[in-house]
Amino acid sequence: MKLIRSFRGIRPLAKLAAKVASHPYDVLSREEAYELAKDNAYSFLHINKPEVDMPVEVDVYDPSVYAKGRENLDRFIREGTLKQDDVATLYVYKQVMGDHQQIGLVAVASVDAYDQDLIKKHEFTRPVKEDDRVNHMDALDAQVGPVFLTYKAQAAIDSLIEKVIGGDPEYDFEADDATRHVFWVIRDEDLVSSIEGEVNALECLYVADGHHRSAAASRVKKMRQDTNSNHTGEESYNYFLTVLFPHNQMQILDYNRLVASLNGHTVNEFLGALAEDFDIELVEGQAKPSKAREFGFYAGQQWYRLTANSNLLDKIDDSDPVASLDVSILQDFVFAPLLNIVDQRTDKNVDFVGGIRGLAELERRTAGDEWQAAFALYPTSIESLMDIADAGEVMPPKSTWFEPKLKSGLVIHSLNT
Numbered sequence: 001m002k003l004i005r006s007f008r009g010i011r012p013l014a015k016l017a018a019k020v021a022s023h024p025y026d027v028l029s030r031e032e033a034y035e036l037a038k039d040n041a042y043s044f045l046h047i048n049k050p051e052v053d054m055p056v057e058v059d060v061y062d063p064s065v066y067a068k069g070r071e072n073l074d075r076f077i078r079e080g081t082l083k084q085d086d087v088a089t090l091y092v093y094k095q096v097m098g099d100h101q102q103i104g105l106v107a108v109a110s111v112d113a114y115d116q117d118l119i120k121k122h123e124f125t126r127p128v129k130e131d132d133r134v135n136h137m138d139a140l141d142a143q144v145g146p147v148f149l150t151y152k153a154q155a156a157i158d159s160l161i162e163k164v165i166g167g168d169p170e171y172d173f174e175a176d177d178a179t180r181h182v183f184w185v186i187r188d189e190d191l192v193s194s195i196e197g198e199v200n201a202l203e204c205l206y207v208a209d210g211h212h213r214s215a216a217a218s219r220v221k222k223m224r225q226d227t228n229s230n231h232t233g234e235e236s237y238n239y240f241l242t243v244l245f246p247h248n249q250m251q252i253l254d255y256n257r258l259v260a261s262l263n264g265h266t267v268n269e270f271l272g273a274l275a276e277d278f279d280i281e282l283v284e285g286q287a288k289p290s291k292a293r294e295f296g297f298y299a300g301q302q303w304y305r306l307t308a309n310s311n312l313l314d315k316i317d318d319s320d321p322v323a324s325l326d327v328s329i330l331q332d333f334v335f336a337p338l339l340n341i342v343d344q345r346t347d348k349n350v351d352f353v354g355g356i357r358g359l360a361e362l363e364r365r366t367a368g369d370e371w372q373a374a375f376a377l378y379p380t381s382i383e384s385l386m387d388i389a390d391a392g393e394v395m396p397p398k399s400t401w402f403e404p405k406l407k408s409g410l411v412i413h414s415l416n417t
Contacts, residue, residue, distance in 0.1 A: 002200045003118060004107040005239065006088040006192055009411040010142070011170075011185075016042055016081055018173035021181065021407040025049045025145055026129075026212075030060060042081060044409030046072040048144050061132055066139035073140050073412075082412070089185060090192050091411055092164045093243055096180040097404040102249040103161055105195065108239035108413050109149065109205065111221040114214055118204050119149065120389035123211045123397075133216035134223075143217060143241040143413040146406050147210030150382065153246035157198045163191060171410065179404045183411075205244065206389050208382075209402050214240060220415070241413040243406055250382045253355030253401045254289070256362055257330070258371040260349045263339045267299045267373075273338050277312035281305040286359045289378035292326055296376030298362055321387040326377050327396045334375075345397045354401040355379065 012020040022044035028036070030051055037045040037052040045052050050069035051060045058064060076082045091106035113119050137143055151157075164184050171183040186192050207214055217240035224237040262270045271280055278295075281287075287296035287303040293313070295306040308316075312333060317323045323332070335341040335350070344350050351371065353361050362374035380399050388395055 001113055001116070001118060002110055002196075003113050003202060003205055004105075004109050004199050004242070004244070005196060006090050007108045007236070007239065007413055008085045008088050008417050009091065009106070010077065010082050010084045010414060011411050012042075012082055012409065013080065014170055017171040017183070017410065018175070020044050020081065020409045021173070021175065022048060022409050024405055024408055027405060030056075044144070047076065047140070048408045061128075061135070063135070063139075066135050069136060070139050070141070073142065073144070084414070084417075085185070089187065090195055091186065092161060092184040093406075093410065094165065094180075094182040095404045095406075096182075097178075097251070100251050100404075102245050102251065102404075103165065104243040104245040105157075105161065105199065106146065106241075106243050106411055107196075107199070108236075109147070109242045109244075111218050111238050111240060112233070113205075114240070115218055117392075119214070120204055120206050120386075121211055121214075122207065122385055122389045122393070122395045124394055125212050125215045129212045130215050130219070133212050134219050137216055137220050137415070138223065141415050143213070143415065145210070145213055145408050146241045146243045146411075147214045147217075148208045148402060148406055149205045149210075149242045149244045150208045150247045150250055150386075151199070151202050151205050151244055152386070153248045154198065154202070157195070158246065160191065160195050160198060175407065177404075181407055181410070199244065206247075206386055208245075208250065208385070208400070210242075224415070235415075236413065236417045237415045239413070241411070247382045247386065251403055252379045252382060252385075253403050254377050254379045255327070255355060255398045255401045256353045256359075256377055257344075257375040257398075258351040258353060258362065258365055259335075259339060259341070259373050259375070260351075260371055261339075262299070262372055265338070267302075270299075270338065270373075271297075271304065274306060274334070277309060277315075277333050278306040279309050281307070286363075287376065288359055289376055292378050293329070294378060295326070295330065296359065297373065298359075298366060298376070299373035301363075321384060321391055322393050322395065325380060325384060325388075325396065325399065327380065327399045330375060330377065331396060352398040356401065356403050 019042035025048045033049045034052045037043040094103045283303040287305040293308040297304045
């Protein structure tokens with residue numbers, strides 16, 4: 001079964017790409033999106049987060065919001081801001097963030113491959129968020145936010161991608177978050193065919209980020225198939241928009257935790273309880289973990305380094321790819337027994353802070369009355385993610401924070417092409 005194929009992307013004019021490209025829909029609040037879009041008529045947020053053009057009293061999941069997104073997409077195409085390529089092809093997308101760069105292949109991936117676990121998942125989805133993407137995708141008749149996939153790096157694919165980036169890019173700009181985005185259109189049919197062949201020879205792909213979008217694409221495909229008496233399996237709705245990166249180029253940052261209460265413990269009492277399983281060190285400055293099984297703890301304007309001791313290490317099942325994760329260790333040996341946090345997905349005593357915001361954000365959030373303490377974690381490895389997906393397991397919530405984020409609006413996949 002083919003994993004990916006080329007497609008006729010709908011893209012912005014080169015001179016407008018930097019103005020069109022936007023943050024992903026799910027990393028901005030409604031208020032943040034409104035501020036970014038209000039003075040930029042070209043911003044893709046008008047399509048990907050169309051509530052920015054609706055009265056504030058209108059719920060973000062109201063059908064009129066999705067209709068506004070379709071209206072804005074049609075207008076962008078009608079006015080020439082976006083234009084569909086004449087022939088099916090593949091694209092290459094490079095991101096540069098500080099000293100890190102990653103180069104991905106833009107393609108559409110097979111929903112059937114996803115449904116048969118040849119495109120492997122590692123997270124559960126939330127029904128409300130999944131329904132939102134189904135409604136958005138169906139109303140727009142397009143996929144406008146790419147799913148972030150990874151694969152085990154292959155020298156043959158790297159070599160083919162190198163041929164592409166040796167040519168002139170279609171887009172090259174720096175975004176407002178100081179990340180650089182470079183985008184190539186592959187116009188060599190033989191090169192497109194060669195890349196497709198190498199990727200389709202892979203055993204599998206992995207969803208890194210975008211579980212709700214990929215699950216929604218599967219549901220939309222079934223909806224379309226059920227109403228199409230002439231369904232062949234080749235229709236555009238059988239595929240979903242993706243960017244594929246080799247695993248050795250991925251950058252995963254820490255995903256840290258805030259807690260509102262130490263469950264009645266004073267800080268000293270809590271540290272005393274931790275001493276059974278952790279070596280505890282008072283730290284001048286910030287206690288950013290430097291390795292797995294090491295945690296930072298912040299409370300009372302003081303950082304502590306927590307390092308798993310031999311007692312705790314004896315309890316950890318290293319053969320279990322989920323239980324041996326740092327996020328699981330924190331849950332199983334700190335949050336559940338000491339803080340009575342059983343399910344981090346639903347417990348109001350915990351909140352999550354992406355590592356891109358730094359440990360200073362943990363200090364800032366605990367300075368008020370809402371949050372009492374914070375935990376800093378070492379980043380989950382991409383190898384752990386793939387091991388868990390291979391085992392058919394799922395990661396605990398908020399285990400990975402990928403950076404840089406993919407821009408939305410650089411290319412769209414029509415479901416009716």
